[in-house]
Each structure stands twice: as C-alpha cells, then as structure tokens.
Amino acid sequence: MKKILYSGAEAHLYLEKDRLVKERISKGYRHEFIDNAKRKYPTRKEFKILLKGKKIGMDVPEVFEVDDKEMKVVMEFVKGDLLKETLDNYSKKKREEVCKKIGIQVAKMHDNQIIHGDLTTSNMILKEEKVFFIDFGLGFISHKIEDKAVDLHLLRQAMESKHFKYENNFELVLKGYKKSSNFKETLERLEKVEQRGRYKRKA
Ligand SMILES: Nc1ncnc2c1ncn2[C@@H]1O[C@H](COP(=O)(O)OP(=O)(O)OP(=O)(O)O)[C@@H](O)[C@H]1O
Numbered sequence: 001m002k003k004i005l006y007s008g009a010e011a012h013l014y015l016e017k018d019r020l021v022k023e024r025i026s027k028g029y030r031h032e033f034i035d036n037a038k039r040k041y042p043t044r045k046e047f048k049i050l051l052k053g054k055k056i057g058m059d060v061p062e063v064f065e066v067d068d069k070e071m072k073v074v075m076e077f078v079k080g081d082l083l084k085e086t087l088d089n090y091s092k093k094k095r096e097e098v099c100k101k102i103g104i105q106v107a108k109m110h111d112n113q114i115i116h117g118d119l120t121t122s123n124m125i126l127k128e129e130k131v132f133f134i135d136f137g138l139g140f141i142s143h144k145i146e147d148k149a150v151d152l153h154l155l156r157q158a159m160e161s162k163h164f165k166y167e168n169n170f171e172l173v174l175k176g177y178k179k180s181s182n183f184k185e186t187l188e189r190l191e192k193v194e195q196r197g198r199y200k201r202k203a
C-alpha cells in the first residue's frame with residue numbers, strides 16, 4: 001500500500017523507501033492521448049529542471065528517476081519546514097534571513113535562465129538553514145527579462161496573500177535578489193508588468 005503524503009489536483013506524492021515519488025494522476029474525463037501529453041510534459045520538465053538546478057548549485061531535491069509511462073519523478077525527500085506553514089511564526093531575524101535567502105536563490109535560478117513558474121511558499125522547504133525549491137512542473141528555460149519579472153510578480157502576490165501578517169517580506173526577498181546580474185532591469189520590468197491589466201496589483 002502506498003502511503004500518500006500529499007494529494008493535489010495534478011499529482012499524488014508518496015514515499016517509497018526514503019525517496020519521494022511524485023506521480024501525476026490521470027484525469028479520466030480527458031481523452032487518453034491528451035491526458036498522456038498533459039501529464040508527460042510537466043513530468044519531464046520537473047525532472048530536467050531539478051537536474052539543472054542541482055548542477056548550477058541551487059538547493060533542490062536530488063532527483064533519481066523519471067518514468068514517463070507511469071508519469072513519476074523520484075526524488076529526495078526534503079525533511080524540513082514548508083515555508084507556507086512556518087514563515088509567519090519565525091522570529092523577525094529568522095524571517096528576514098529566510099526571505100533574503102529566497103531572493104538569493106531566485107537570483108541564481110534566473111541568472112541561469114530557469115523560470116520556476118509557480119513561486120510560492122508552498123513550493124519552498126527550509127531545511128538546515130537552506131531554502132529548497134520544489135515543484136518545477138510549470139518551470140521552463142528562458143533568458144527573457146519579462147519571464148523573470150512575471151516569476152517575481154507571482155512570488156510577490158503569493159507573499160502578499162499568504163503572508164500578509166508582515167508587509168516587508170517581498171522587500172526582504174528583493175534584498176537577496178540584488179545578487180542577480182539583471183537586478184535593475186528585472187525590477188523595472190516588474191513595475192511595468194504590474195501596471196498592466198493582466199497582472200494588476202490591488203492597491
Ligand atoms: N522533495 C520533497 N520533499 C519533501 N516534501 C515534498 C517534496 N516535494 C513535494 N513535497 C510536499 O508535497 C507538496 C506537494 O508537492 P508539489 O508542490 O511538488 O506538488 P503540487 O503542488 O501538487 O504540484 P503540481 O503543481 O506540479 O501539480 C509540497 O507542498 C510539499 O509539502
């Protein structure tokens with residue numbers, strides 16, 4: 001029997017020995033061909049980006065296997081705190097450090113042309129002072145400033161909606177993001193992105 005750790009709209013996650021298996025589930029209502037394609041693409045993406053992430057020195061789970069028949073990725077189980085649940089409860093000092101580390105890690109990722117696609121604290125785990133990024137199924141490779149700015153915008157939105165208790169979280173993230181070689185340009189684009197309709201921020 002699989003012991004399901006997490007069951008979402010797209011995937012089941014369970015432990016096999018001490019490894020984590022993320023298996024993208026079939027949606028019965030979709031045509032089999034479409035259903036396969038829709039599961040295969042993010043499964044492969046996740047595997048490839050995790051590999052690349054590790055290679056460039058990001059804190060991501062080690063990835064062991066991909067199986068695009070069963071639509072699974074097997075990776076290291078990162079035993080730590082899911083930031084979505086814990087960020088608000090840290091001391092001021094720890095919260096500041098963690099937010100800055102998030103920014104440093106996004107900078108490294110963007111400087112290596114990886115766009116996460118779903119930057120939220122539900123996809124970040126703090127383990128032994130390191131912030132691990134997970135859930136790269138919506139990730140892609142791009143050198144475009146626009147894509148990096150949108151990635152940051154999604155993070156700002158996630159911070160503001162889930163962690164509204166402290167208003168300066170995203171500013172702290174940007175302190176870390178200063179390390180990016182395109183910091184200025186990306187920030188300018190972020191402002192533009194947010195002025196446009198589609199991504200308009202609530203005042
Ligand atoms: N490598 C890991 N180590 C520890 N916990 C993990 C790991 N990967 C995922 N989790 C836990 O499982 C949850 C869901 O995983 P994940 O975010 O990858 O799936 P999801 O949000 O359903 O993905 P998708 O958006 O690709 O469908 C995470 O929020 C986290 O709590």
Ligand SMILES: [Mg+2]
Nearest residue numbers: 122123134135
């Ligand atoms: Mg997730």
